[in-house]
Amino acid sequence: MNDRLSGVIDVVNDRKLPPELRGQRDAVRSETDIINVVEQRIWHSMEEGQFENLPGKGKPLDLNTNPHADPAEDTLYRILSKNKCAPEWVELNKEIRTKVAEWRSALKKAWMHRGSVDDSKWIEASGSLKLQIHDINNKVFRYNLIVPFGRQILGLKWEKEMDRLKEESTGS
Incomplete structure (x- = not known):
């Protein structure tokens, strides 16, 4: 058998x-x-x-429809596009990228106070930054639930961000 x-x-x-x-x-x-x-x-x-003699040769491609997309989603995106609106997940992605860039900048600034005589600025800033990571990761979680399959992103991890910062400061 x-x-x-x-x-x-x-x-x-x-x-x-x-x-x-x-x-x-x-x-x-x-x-x-x-x-x-x-x-x-x-x-x-x-x-x-x-x-050589394919129909439409020399003419621009019609990119108004996506033959691989769900017809209902394709129609929805077309309507949103005509009205100058982006899908929620696109707007959320922009917001996440902005928040991550601002957060990393704040972490870099706070990092400069680490190890100084008065470590209280670093301790206060790192506590606040850890809370902000939680908020960013909540947005990432929401994004991953609504984004089309295959476009999910990873959230931030404090340890990885610290390692990244240490590499930047020693590599520069």
Whole structure:
């Protein structure tokens, strides 16, 4: 039973390969082999002039619709765009980037007071900055819930930011 199933899987996978590579599954070393065959086909087609008389040649692409997007989302984004509005996640991303830049600048300023005679400025500033990290990370969490798949971002971590700052101060 297992051998039959394995055989069927091999046949199905073999059919996924370009005709030039079918029956040679063991000879196909990597995805690069398949890419090379596809590139050869494209070059051959170009040499034969198969790309010369395509409809719309020389005309700008219609980028008003995204064929890969959900039609409802695409319509929504088009309406927002026509009314000069951005989706909530775009605006939230801008806000997060601004807040992170301001936060890092404040951390750098506070870092200068660390180790001085009066460490109280550093202690006070670092406490405030840790609270701000929490607020930024809450925005990141909200952003990650509403952003399209694959565009999620990471929040800030105090330890990583401190390591980054130490590297900057020693590397400069």
